[in-house]
Amino acid sequence: MSTAQKEKRRATVYRMVMPGHVCPYGIKTVDLLKRQGFAVEDRHLQTREEVDAFKAQHGVKTTPQTFIGGRRIGGYDDLRAHFGKATPDHGADATSYQPVVAIFSIALLLALAFSWYTFGSVLTIQAGEWFVGIAMVLLALQKLQDVRSFSTMFLNYDLLARRWVPYGYVYPFAEALAGLLMIAHALPIVSVPLSLFIGTVGAVSVFKAVYIERRELKCACVGGNSNVPLGFVSLTENLIMIAMGLWMGARVLGLIQL
Known part of the structure; x- marks a missing residue:
């Protein structure tokens, strides 16, 4: 595998890992990337100040956020959509049997x-x-x-x-x-x-x-x-x-x- 191909199979994840809270969607994001064959650079946001600064810098409202090849993919549901996987409908009017x-x-x-x-x-x-x-x-x-x-x-x-x-x-x-x-x-x-x-x-x-x-x-x-x-x-x-x-x-x- 060429260096360029290896870089394409690398992802960076920014997620909350605090003493009193570890974001479950961050854990699921890292797991999904690894199952898709990605090498993950797992970057922890360890304080509320770091989380707020990250959101302001990238203009996002939530974490985790995934970057692949320097391009921001988004949160966990966005990552699932990126890989062609079904995403849940979280709307208030969503129905399910x-x-x-x-x-x-x-x-x-x-x-x-x-x-x-x-x-x-x-x-x-x-x-x-x-x-x-x-x-x-x-x-x-x-x-x-x-x-x-x-x-x-x-x-x-x-x-x-x-x-x-x-x-x-x-x-x-x-x-x-x-x-x-x-x-x-x-x-x-x-x-x-x-x-x-x-x-x-x-x-x-x-x-x-x-x-x-x-x-x-x-x-x-x-x-x-x-x-x-x-x-x-x-x-x-x-x-x-x-x-x-x-x-x-x-x-x-x-x-x-x-």
Whole structure:
């Protein structure tokens, strides 16, 4: 490799490394450059005065800052874009299904694990029942972290909460209770109507807001600070609760024999 080529594979990073704070994006920047095959000149800004002087000198608002071949690339997201990698959208209106995907994926894996331990197989009816119950509990847990924020976002579209505001505070507890009872196969006289009720009200509310009124809203399904868009996934979640309520009710009444 020629000297010129070697110089092109060198990068200089200015990042905050202070006694009380080490910038995590600075660490990620250095790691990304090394994984891309760059030799990194890692320059630490060790005091607030050094940080402020650096920002003023280069006309930037944040650190870390990366320079390659004498040209400033920018911060961590700019560096990812420079290498053709996906960059997160940090905008206040950015939406993502990632929280829902994570919750349902973990719920499914837990259900399969319980089924394997109990029955020696993952392909069981019980695994499906556990999946729905666990998903309901995990979703309720997200809401219960900040019930006030959840109830506020819930008022944007839920028809019952708009008529009776306390329903927004009750909902997460009702969802958790229904999920736990379904997992335990206990008190179906409570879990079945509860699941049918909250699922039906939720489905009607989402359908009206999204498909009739054509409103673009965020779903409170994973908490009041959610960026999950209200739509098909939210409607499906409620329909699954309805289906599970009907299924458990049919089992109790002896309409389904396993």
